[in-house]
Every structure is written in C-alpha cells, then in structure tokens.
Amino acid sequence: MRVIGTVAELQALADRERAAGAKIALVPTMGALHAGHLSLVDVARKRADRVWVSIFVNPTQFDSADDLSRYPRTREQDLQCCRDAGVDVVFAPECDEMVGSAGQTWIEAGEPAQPLCGRSRPGHFRAVATIVVKLLLAAKPHLAVFGEKDYQQLAVIRSVVRDLGFDVEIVGAPTVREADGLALSSRNVQLHPEARRQAVALVRALDAAEGALASGEFDAARLLQRATAEIEKAPLARIDYVELRDAISLGPVAEKLVNPALLALAVYFDSPERDAGRAVRLIDNRVLDPRRAVSSR
Numbered sequence: 001m002r003v004i005g006t007v008a009e010l011q012a013l014a015d016r017e018r019a020a021g022a023k024i025a026l027v028p029t030m031g032a033l034h035a036g037h038l039s040l041v042d043v044a045r046k047r048a049d050r051v052w053v054s055i056f057v058n059p060t061q062f063d064s065a066d067d068l069s070r071y072p073r074t075r076e077q078d079l080q081c082c083r084d085a086g087v088d089v090v091f092a093p094e095c096d097e098m099v100g101s102a103g104q105t106w107i108e109a110g111e112p113a114q115p116l117c118g119r120s121r122p123g124h125f126r127a128v129a130t131i132v133v134k135l136l137l138a139a140k141p142h143l144a145v146f147g148e149k150d151y152q153q154l155a156v157i158r159s160v161v162r163d164l165g166f167d168v169e170i171v172g173a174p175t176v177r178e179a180d181g182l183a184l185s186s187r188n189v190q191l192h193p194e195a196r197r198q199a200v201a202l203v204r205a206l207d208a209a210e211g212a213l214a215s216g217e218f219d220a221a222r223l224l225q226r227a228t229a230e231i232e233k234a235p236l237a238r239i240d241y242v243e244l245r246d247a248i249s250l251g252p253v254a255e256k257l258v259n260p261a262l263l264a265l266a267v268y269f270d271s272p273e274r275d276a277g278r279a280v281r282l283i284d285n286r287v288l289d290p291r292r293a294v295s296s297r
C-alpha cells in the first residue's frame, strides 16, 4: 500500500493508472476509520480495479476550534486498517497541502445545502464541497463512494458534480449500524457511556415513523411527532432538528406524504456528569416511501 502526501504525486499516479486502463475508486474520509468506512471500501472494490482512500481532517468544515480539536485522530491505526482492507493507496496530505495557500476559492453548494445541517452549521457544506472537489481533482477517480448516513452531504456532492460536469460517478453506500441500531460514526467514541446507551433513541425514532407510515399514517406532522416522542424519551438528548424533506431535492414535503421523503435527525447528547465532556451531535436518517407503504397494505 502506498501512502501519498502531495496532490502532484497523486495526480501523476492517477494519470499512469488511467493510461494503463485501471479504474480508480476514491473513498474520501476524515480518518478515525470504523466498519462504516470499511463498507465503503468494499463497495469501491466491487466496482473498481484500484481503491484509494483519502484521510484528511478538513479544518474548514468544523463548527468551532473546540469541535476540531476533539475530533479523533488515529493515523497509525487508520493506515493499518487500510492495509488490512487491501487498499491500494492512502492519500494523507498535511493541512497546508489542502488548505494552506487556498481559502480564496469556494464551491457554494446551492439548494441542497440550505436546510437541515446547512441551517445549523453555516458554511459547513461549502467547506465540504470545496475539499471534495479538491480531492476529486487530485485523485481523478472514475467513481467516489460516500456513506448514506451523511445523506445531505451526498446530495450536495451529487449536485456539485452534476453542476460542474465532473466526469465521476458518485456512489452512495448504506449506513452500517451497531447491534442496537446506532449508526456508526467517528463521533460515537466521544459519547459518555450513558449518552451512548440513550443514543439508540435515534434509530427508534426512525423505526417509529417508518412503522407509523406502514400502518397508514401519511400526515407529515404526525410522523414527525412519532419520531420526536422517541427522542424525547432520552433525558440526555437535545434536538437540533427532526425534519421531513423531499428525498431528492431536500425541499419541503407536502402535508400528506406522496413522494419519498427523507426523515432527517440531528440530536445533541449531553453528558450526565458536569464537566465530564461536552455534548456530542449525532445525525441519522431514513427515506420513508409512502408509495411502498400503500402497495404493501
């Protein structure tokens, strides 16, 4: 496995691989790799000859210096994980290589970047879009794989790639979950054990809304109530948002669901002990399809 630190070196390798007819898949990550990332690697391997993983904690997409400094960094473990998973190349640039002299040029991501996390985390998606474009220009992959857990991020990246005419296929991969249903996330390790126990409220909220839809509840407000009630059972949970959005455009949904809708959750989990660490913000989502609910009744 090669570990590459500069854009120029990665581009040169991409040119050679492409000239030799190899199909390259890129899996962009911020490290702290877990089974969710490895599932992206598996998807990449099924579709390409070469699997490249980028590991770069993009400082511009964090909400605060505190959030950035708390993000787990596990470089040696991550490299071992990639070796074990048969990754061909890890692109692990230093910060200067990616954002050093830059900061002048930004990709503004438009409509899909406005609601949900776009509202709670101003500037987040333009930072993600900018770094992803830079990664695509560096690795020149035929395809790039992203997790559906970050559904809005995936929607933003698809729209940027479409609008700018990038010759790359964007592939979404299903969310991987713990045995109790909690979606895998690099942030889970920051949870206090009691908050971790309560965080299962997220998947319960998704299940409750899905169950209600399956039994004939199409009213968006009532579906949201079902989801919210599950989260409110967790005393350490503080809701950032619980929203239904059109699954394609991320625009508003009708009062009664007719098209597939994204149920999106963002919830802070506090620590039960004072000064024992700050709140951890988790997201999760599920697409609710009223058409499937109708046909299965």
Ligand code: PAF
Pocket: 028, 029, 030, 056, 058, 061, 128, 131, 132, 150, 153
């Ligand atoms: O999903 C992530 O880990 C990051 O947002 C990404 C896509 C690697 C960009 O920094």
